[in-house]
Amino acid sequence: MKFVVAKTAGFCMGVRRAVDMVLDASNLSDDPIYTYGPLIHNPQVLEMLEKKQVFKLDKIPAKGEGIVLIRAHGVPPEDELALKNAGFTVIDATCPRVTRVQVIIDKYAKDGYATIIIGDKKHPEVVGLLGYAKGNGYTVTALDQLDGLPKFEKAVVVGQTTQDTDFYAQIKSWCKTNAPHYKVFDTICGSTEKRQKEIRDLAAESDAVIVVGGKQSGNTKRLAQIAFQAGKPAVHIEDASQIDYSIFSSAKTVAITAGASTPNWIIKEAYQKIKFNLSKQHAGKTRLFQLRDFLLKTNILAATGAGFLTYACSALQGISNDFQHALIAMLYVLSMHILNNLFTVKSDAYNHPERADFYKQNRTYLRLLAVLSGAAGLYLSYDTGVLSFVILLFMTLLGLSYNLKIYSLTPKQGRIVKIRDIPGSKTLLIVFAWGTVTCLLPAIANQASPWLVMVVFLFSIGLVFSRTAFFDILAIQGDRITGKETLPILLGEKTSFAIIQYVLIGEIGLILLTSLTGLLLKTALLLAFIPFLMLLLIRFFKKDSLISGVHRELIIEVLFLATGLLAVII
Ligand code: SF4
Known part of the structure; x- marks a missing residue:
């Protein structure tokens, strides 16, 4: 059986913006937070918001305090004023496309035009729009209702943004035939139209x-x-x-x-x-899929990728057959990633529900695997030198403290600061940790040339950054809900995508330049294929629907294996 997931499935721009705004307010402010009416019509989202202490305000009280968010549907202007007068700080999350309709109605209503809104008069967006019509607004839900309206000298016709496009086309055609002097505006949201089509x-x-x-x-x-x-x-x-x-x-x-x-x-x-x-x-689910899921959930594939990348980094630095550092990197990454997943079962319930269940069910085994692999990595690193051991120990402690409550910045309010609360920390810490184990540890043990180390370090962290930031973009909704600070949350998805692309282009340039100038061997040119492929894949995945997450994860991880295999030729 084949499944096709609509590319347009899920939050539209306006809803996503409103949800982001309320989650940001809840993560940053200690004030009580309310949404005026349900933020969106989705019971699971409302339940999630209640868990985050964001409550629904149905009526405007005479006096209040805290933050009130106006949802994407918008409200009549008098409601916004009443909220402010009651003492609330108002965050206006009205969708810009709804604001455009409000502005049209307001402008023409001031010039004495009647407003005809094609939409359900009880729908919150329509209630808000009517508030701008200066008491001269009418709603229509069926074509024949237009005949029942007064013959206006001047009128504007607008549609509820989520109106059916075919129905709105009939309305436009009626106006053209029966009231050509009416000003009809195309106000149906492109997102709705695309979704319906x-x-x-x-x-x-x-x-x-x-x-x-x-x-x-x-x-x-x-x-x-x-x-x-x-x-x-x-x-x-x-x-x-x-x-x-x-x-x-x-x-x-x-x-x-x-x-x-x-x-x-x-x-x-x-x-x-x-x-x-x-x-x-x-x-029935094939064994192959089960194996794929197991390797991804346990992070064995990611850890193997780290091992292969280390092998490639060592080869680029002139260290041949460096299996020991590859194994150290693999064990370290396995241990840290499993521990991190154990700590983040809550956010995984939003991003990777299957993985969250897997970690809940196998907590004991996974803890054991994390401890054993971490200890084995440390033991092996001691064998390569005391400095390597100290660095790996430091990286392990840093990784362990990432999710722990370590320092209270504002004790009065009881707010605890963890490393994970530092903006962008998750993405950057992973990049730094992988860069250390894949490139710096082999370099220290083999006293590689500093220039070579710098180039290889940039190559390694560039790939790891692109992988991590891309996965962070995929997980942005769950991370925002649980207050995890990733780079895409700090900079936004668009900027993060742009940065990933620049980094990968930079990687290609770096390999080309250093191979052609003789700093790296000519055969290292082959490795430029890896950032090139990653760039193509990420651009392709960006356009793809959100669902093929497992395949995307698999393909990106396999690219790291390919890096190690290509390095065998160098
Ligand atoms: S107008 Fe469009 S983008 Fe805005 S909230 Fe409505 S459906 Fe979403």
Whole structure:
């Protein structure tokens, strides 16, 4: 059975922006935080926000304190004023596309135009829009309602941003025929349009459709409607537990989409469970996939990649067959990554639900593996020299203290600072640690030339940075929820992608330059393929849907193995 996940599934720009704003406020402020109305129509997200002490404010009290976030739907201007007058600090997370409609209505209402809003008068966005119509606003949900409206001398027509595009096209055509003097604006959000078009196309090509998202969410319900209209078996679920698998028994291709208020972690979880259950009905999960998942979850593949990278770094420094340092790097990375995963089961529940379950179920064995591999790495490093041992011990202690509460900056408020609270720390610490074990330890033990060490160190940390920052981008929603400080959270996804690309281009340039100038052997040119391939893959993955996370992880890790294999030729 084949699964196709819609590229447009999941948070739209406006919802993501609002969720990010409230999570940032909750991570940075000690004030009480509220959202005016439910932030989004998704029960799991609301539950997550309550756990983070972000509560819903349904009515504006006469007096209040703390922060109130206006959700992406926006509010009438008088509500915003009332919140401020009550004493709240207001964060306006109205989606910029909704703000545009508010501005249109406000501008024309001031000039005496009537406002016709194509949308449900009870929908919060429409309630907010009506607030800008200066008491001269009307809502329409069916074509014949237009005939029942007064014949306005001047009117603007706007649509609720999540309105059905076909219906809005009919409205426009009615206006053209019956009231050509009305000013009609295209206000349907491009994101909604794309999402609806994609599910229409996917439904036509697939045998069944699954729509994931809140049952109260207007845009998710509309996606489900489109799927039902396509005449294929379709279900609208809030999570995988609600699905009746029997209706998919004869399906060969299943399309999965999700509403604009459905976070990635719910789509991932639903997708993995659905895929597992439906695949079981057909062929069963192959042993190969199980092996792949095991190697990824236990970090054995990442650790082996670190070992292969070390072998390559040593070869570039003229140290041949350096298996001992490769093994030290492998053991260190295995130990640190497992320990880190044990500490982050909570955020993994959002980013990697399967991995979180795996770590919960196998906690004891994984702890043992982490301790044994860490100890074995230290033992081997002692064999290569006292300095290497001290450095590795320091790196181990740094890795161990990453998640521990180590220092209270503001004791009055009881806020504890951990290394992980330092902005960008997770990404940078991993890069520094890998750079040390893959390049510096072999260099120290073999007294390699400083210039060579510098070039190889840059090569190693460039690859590791790109790998780590890319994985951090994939995990950004869960990391933000749990307050983990990664570079993409600090700089944003776009900037992080741009930096990754510059780093990889820099890597290619570095290899070319140093090989052609004779600092590295000519055969080292082959290694320029690794950053080049990573660059291509990351650019390709950026466009791809969010679901093929396991494949993406696998391919990136395999690139590190390829680095070591290419180094054999050097
Ligand atoms: S659907 Fe469009 S208009 Fe509505 S919040 Fe999302 S991006 Fe904004």
